Amino acid sequence: MHDALPTTGLIAYRKAMEAAGIAISIVLRVPAPLRSVADQLVRAASSVPANLAEGHGRSGRDRLQHWRIAYGSAKEADAQLRLLLAAGVLEAAASRRALALLDEVRAMTWRLLYP
Numbered sequence: 001m002h003d004a005l006p007t008t009g010l011i012a013y014r015k016a017m018e019a020a021g022i023a024i025s026i027v028l029r030v031p032a033p034l035r036s037v038a039d040q041l042v043r044a045a046s047s048v049p050a051n052l053a054e055g056h057g058r059s060g061r062d063r064l065q066h067w068r069i070a071y072g073s074a075k076e077a078d079a080q081l082r083l084l085l086a087a088g089v090l091e092a093a094a095s096r097r098a099l100a101l102l103d104e105v106r107a108m109t110w111r112l113l114y115p
Contacts, residue, residue, distance in 0.1 A: 040076075074105050
């Protein structure tokens, strides 16, 4: 996979990419009644690295706004993952890995916002 931010050292971005990849791969077989939840998970999880990357290329309040969105999307992805996990439709080990990564991303993003 090509890394959009290869030389920046933005670890939160790399972890967010991994979490999004896991989330997307594990929702592919979610049953139809929960498909809308799975679709929302894909949107939220993919928003995290996208906004971290966009914020990294901005400055000032614009940068912070993208990082705030990334933080909120990470929270949303966490909630959707937990919901699908509780419903018993996701593979537990992969879900736990994605949840742990999202937790790390939130902590790192918080430190970007409030150094």
